[in-house]
Amino acid sequence: MSDPRPGRHYRLDEPSPDLADSLESARTYLPAQASEPLSDEESAAAPTLDAALAPPRKRRWGLLLVLGSTLGLGIAQAGETLYYATLGGDWLAGAWSLVGLLALGLGGKALLGELWRLRKLRRHARLRARLDEEWMQPDADTSAHDPMALADELRSQMGLSTAHPHWQSFVQAHQPHHSAFETRELIAHHLLHPRDRAARRLVTRMSGETAVMVAISPLTLIDMSLMAWRNIAMLDRIAALYGLQLGYASRLRLFRDVLRNMAFAGASEIATDAGMDMLSMNVAGKLSARAGQGLGAGLLTARLGLRAIATTRPIAFEPDERPRLADLRREVWHRLRRLEDGSKKP
Amino acid sequence: MAMRRALTQEIQNLIDRGRDRQLRLAVTGLSRAGKTAFLTSLVNQLRHAGIDARLDLLKAAREERLLGAQRVSQPDLGIPRFPFDEAMHSLATTPPRWPEPTRGISELRLTLRYRTRRAHGLLGDTATLTLDLIDYPGEWLLDLPLLEHDFLSWSEAQLKAMGPERQRYAHDWQSAMSALTPQDVVDESRLAALAERYAASLSDAREAGFSHLQPGRFLLPGDLQGAPVLQFFPLPGVQESDRATLEALPSTSLYQTLARRFRYYQQHVVKPFYREHFRRFDRQIVLVDVLGALNAGPERFEDLSLALSTLMRSFDYGKRSLINRLFAPRIDRLAIAATKADHVTPDQHANLVALLEALLAEPIKDLRYADVPVRALSLAAIRATQAREIEDDGRRQPVLRGHGLDDQPLLIYPGDVPPTLPPRDFWQRQGFTFTGFRPPASDGASALPHIRMDAALEWLLGDKLR
Ligand SMILES: Nc1nc2c(ncn2[C@@H]2O[C@H](COP(=O)(O)OP(=O)(O)OP(=O)(O)O)[C@@H](O)[C@H]2O)c(=O)[nH]1
Numbered sequence: 001m002s003d004p005r006p007g008r009h010y011r012l013d014e015p016s017p018d019l020a021d022s023l024e025s026a027r028t029y030l031p032a033q034a035s036e037p038l039s040d041e042e043s044a045a046a047p048t049l050d051a052a053l054a055p056p057r058k059r060r061w062g063l064l065l066v067l068g069s070t071l072g073l074g075i076a077q078a079g080e081t082l083y084y085a086t087l088g089g090d091w092l093a094g095a096w097s098l099v100g101l102l103a104l105g106l107g108g109k110a111l112l113g114e115l116w117r118l119r120k121l122r123r124h125a126r127l128r129a130r131l132d133e134e135w136m137q138p139d140a141d142t143s144a145h146d147p148m149a150l151a152d153e154l155r156s157q158m159g160l161s162t163a164h165p166h167w168q169s170f171v172q173a174h175q176p177h178h179s180a181f182e183t184r185e186l187i188a189h190h191l192l193h194p195r196d197r198a199a200r201r202l203v204t205r206m207s208g209e210t211a212v213m214v215a216i217s218p219l220t221l222i223d224m225s226l227m228a229w230r231n232i233a234m235l236d237r238i239a240a241l242y243g244l245q246l247g248y249a250s251r252l253r254l255f256r257d258v259l260r261n262m263a264f265a266g267a268s269e270i271a272t273d274a275g276m277d278m279l280s281m282n283v284a285g286k287l288s289a290r291a292g293q294g295l296g297a298g299l300l301t302a303r304l305g306l307r308a309i310a311t312t313r314p315i316a317f318e319p320d321e322r323p324r325l326a327d328l329r330r331e332v333w334h335r336l337r338r339l340e341d342g343s344k345k346p
Numbered sequence: 347m348a349m350r351r352a353l354t355q356e357i358q359n360l361i362d363r364g365r366d367r368q369l370r371l372a373v374t375g376l377s378r379a380g381k382t383a384f385l386t387s388l389v390n391q392l393r394h395a396g397i398d399a400r401l402d403l404l405k406a407a408r409e410e411r412l413l414g415a416q417r418v419s420q421p422d423l424g425i426p427r428f429p430f431d432e433a434m435h436s437l438a439t440t441p442p443r444w445p446e447p448t449r450g451i452s453e454l455r456l457t458l459r460y461r462t463r464r465a466h467g468l469l470g471d472t473a474t475l476t477l478d479l480i481d482y483p484g485e486w487l488l489d490l491p492l493l494e495h496d497f498l499s500w501s502e503a504q505l506k507a508m509g510p511e512r513q514r515y516a517h518d519w520q521s522a523m524s525a526l527t528p529q530d531v532v533d534e535s536r537l538a539a540l541a542e543r544y545a546a547s548l549s550d551a552r553e554a555g556f557s558h559l560q561p562g563r564f565l566l567p568g569d570l571q572g573a574p575v576l577q578f579f580p581l582p583g584v585q586e587s588d589r590a591t592l593e594a595l596p597s598t599s600l601y602q603t604l605a606r607r608f609r610y611y612q613q614h615v616v617k618p619f620y621r622e623h624f625r626r627f628d629r630q631i632v633l634v635d636v637l638g639a640l641n642a643g644p645e646r647f648e649d650l651s652l653a654l655s656t657l658m659r660s661f662d663y664g665k666r667s668l669i670n671r672l673f674a675p676r677i678d679r680l681a682i683a684a685t686k687a688d689h690v691t692p693d694q695h696a697n698l699v700a701l702l703e704a705l706l707a708e709p710i711k712d713l714r715y716a717d718v719p720v721r722a723l724s725l726a727a728i729r730a731t732q733a734r735e736i737e738d739d740g741r742r743q744p745v746l747r748g749h750g751l752d753d754q755p756l757l758i759y760p761g762d763v764p765p766t767l768p769p770r771d772f773w774q775r776q777g778f779t780f781t782g783f784r785p786p787a788s789d790g791a792s793a794l795p796h797i798r799m800d801a802a803l804e805w806l807l808g809d810k811l812r
């Protein structure tokens with residue numbers, strides 16, 4: 001360990017920009033913490049362990065190559081046909097190839113858009129991991145990274161402008177001496193809580209609606225497509241709340257993440273929920289069979305929605321803040337009851 | 347069903363209203379640790395909660411549920427009032443001054459009004475919390491181990507515990523003692539003079555930065571000034587092996603007189619404090635001036651460490667601990683704070699907490715074992731500096747801007763805080779010089795600037811504001 005640096009006086013006329021005004025560069029210049037080999041080893045070992053535990057990452061270069069070259073060749077061929085058609089005066093062939101070019105162009109644009117959104121999703125996931133790793137310890141060493149810089153990254157990731165009222169109230173609450181952990185608490189309060197509330201309302205409404213729709217739909221096939229449509233719409237909107245625009249591929253990916261999340265991370269939660277579900281299903285015995293189906297669909301949607309919130313939220317929930325299925329169950333139940341009562345009356 | 351729910355809610359409200367929501371929060375620390383500043387700022391922040399106080403780390407305040415606080419007259423008329431107005435007054439003079447040092451115990455009662463929290467950020471009814479704030483010297487807690495001793499073993503332990511530098515301050519008293527033996531008959535005035543010399547040696551040592559000094563009341567006698575109960579001292583040269591002969595001495599002998607006073611001190615000074623005050627505290631914060639101890643050098647620093655572990659024994663609720671056997675206290679949450687964090691730049695705060703934890707490693711272990719929730723943090727009750735950055739040799743350098751105690755403006759990097767106790771040889775090469783600052787200019791009508799007072803409040807009473 002090197003000695004602590006001694007104190008030092010500076011002239012008063014030294015230009016001293018306010019700490020809060022110069023945050024971008026602050027990270028690099030804060031004095032580095034004396035390094036302790038133990039924690040270094042730990043942090044070096046942790047990622048490899050994580051990587052070993054994580055599912056294997058496949059980059060689908062082959063698929064991308066095939067798609068890209070198909071697009072390229074198609075464009076080349078259409079261009080060639082167009083060229084010869086104008087030379088030979090074959091207007092019909094020319095028009096067709098023009099249409100073909102247009103279609104290929106649109107396809108390429110869509111592909112690029114998908115890639116771009118996927119990249120954004122990945123960046124989101126990375127940021128989330130960093131927020132959770134670096135910021136979780138209450139006494140974490142604050143000098144290694146500047147919390148405000150990370151907060152700013154999060155802000156731009158969520159698509160908020162610096163003038164957004166939520167960001168402004170966060171900036172006002174934040175003090176230069178706040179540690180990473182404390183900053184995280186403030187971010188959760190000022191930036192995320194309003195969105196959490198909106199997301200919760202959304203899930204409540206959508207799952208209630210799904211329940212009703214499934215209950216009144218006459219065909220199982222329609223049920224399934226209804227479920228798929230509603231769930232995807234819900235996922236999109238939740239992601240948008242936390243600043244993610246989903247494309248087709250990123251939606252699939254998120255969907256997969258959410259499902260995996262439901263299967264693994266939430267195993268215990270599902271176990272307790274399932275018990276409760278059985279209980280409410282028991283109650284559901286009093287409902288008609290179709291309403292019972294609706295209840296099931298609604299609860300599944302609600303659970304998916306809650307998981308989607310937990311997956312897309314940039315900072316993991318505090319244990320006591322996590323929205324629970326139990327709160328939503330009642331809502332779904334009430335909607336169905338109202339439906340049943342309404343149908344019995346006339 | 348809805349009706350039943352409404353009914354249970356109603357009943358719950360009744361219970362809440364009926365239940366006396368009350369909390370006794372005690373603040374302690376050794377001399378000059380920053381107790382008065384802490385309590386002054388605490389009262390000031392709570393009074394300004396919801397108006398201009400920034401208490402973002404206090405959940406109730408962040409959620410805008412804290413409505414405000416009011417001072418009410420205290421219940422114990424026998425305890426001096428905490429000098430809040432005097433302290434605020436000296437902070438508001440020009441140039442601002444720190445509050446005067448205080449002696450002994452004092453108390454202040456606040457009532458807090460807040461809205462209860464319901465699920466999903468909804469606001470509930472308003473509720474009141476009565477908060478009793480008590481400031482008492484940490485030196486009084488140093489006397490707890492004294493209860494384990496009798497006069498003989500205490501004398502032995504005291505003289506053994508003196509290090510070479512500490513001995514210097516006791517030299518005067520020791521030379522006066524050298525002519526005396528335990529069987530001498532010593533008259534009252536001579537005894538008083540000797541005791542005075544002993545007390546002077548203690549307060550000299552404290553002036554010089556030592557903390558582990560017994561008996562604690564000799565330093566802060568309060569209303570006992572000059573009473574014979576404070577006129578005793580350890581006897582040099584007595585040993586456990588002589589116990590039988592010493593016990594057989596006549597009651598007029600020096601040994602017997604001192605032993606009698608020692609017992610009286612135990613019974614009538616140490617125990618009543620624990621019985622009448624300490625036992626009734628619900629929450630406790632212990633303030634530690636870590637930076638001051640670093641300034642004072644290695645022997646003082648170790649002495650502080652020793653004093654703190656002695657002091658912390660009062661919070662060790664292990665089943666077999668002394669405190670539990672004697673008094674059955676009920677403190678259920680403890681904070682340990684390094685004060686004056688505004689003396690160093692914000693990037694050093696983590697080190698400051700680490701050092702505090704290193705200093706208290708053993709007591710904290712014991713507390714965790716006894717399952718007393720404890721949290722260490724760094725804070726500045728009244729933030730006297732501003733964190734800035736400057737360009738220095740092409741690097742950005744965090745600095746502090748404030749006014750020195752002599753009212754001169756300063757721009758300073760105070761130096762690093764080591765995260766662990768520095769090795770011996772370091773002290774010879776380089777010491778620490780964390781300079782003091784005068785308080786920030788204030789008009790007395792706005793909230794005082796602070797560092798992490800809100801975090802301390804969240805830990806100490808956040809759970810009562812749900
Ligand atoms: N910069 C700064 N200095 C402080 C702060 N708190 C206390 N001090 C300094 O520490 C000194 C002692 O503070 P007090 O609050 O009087 O300490 P105390 O523990 O009440 O001291 P006694 O009453 O003598 O036991 C003050 O005079 C200040 O110089 C703080 O938050 N910031």
Ligand SMILES: [Mg+2]
Nearest residue numbers: 381382447448
């Ligand atoms: Mg005081």
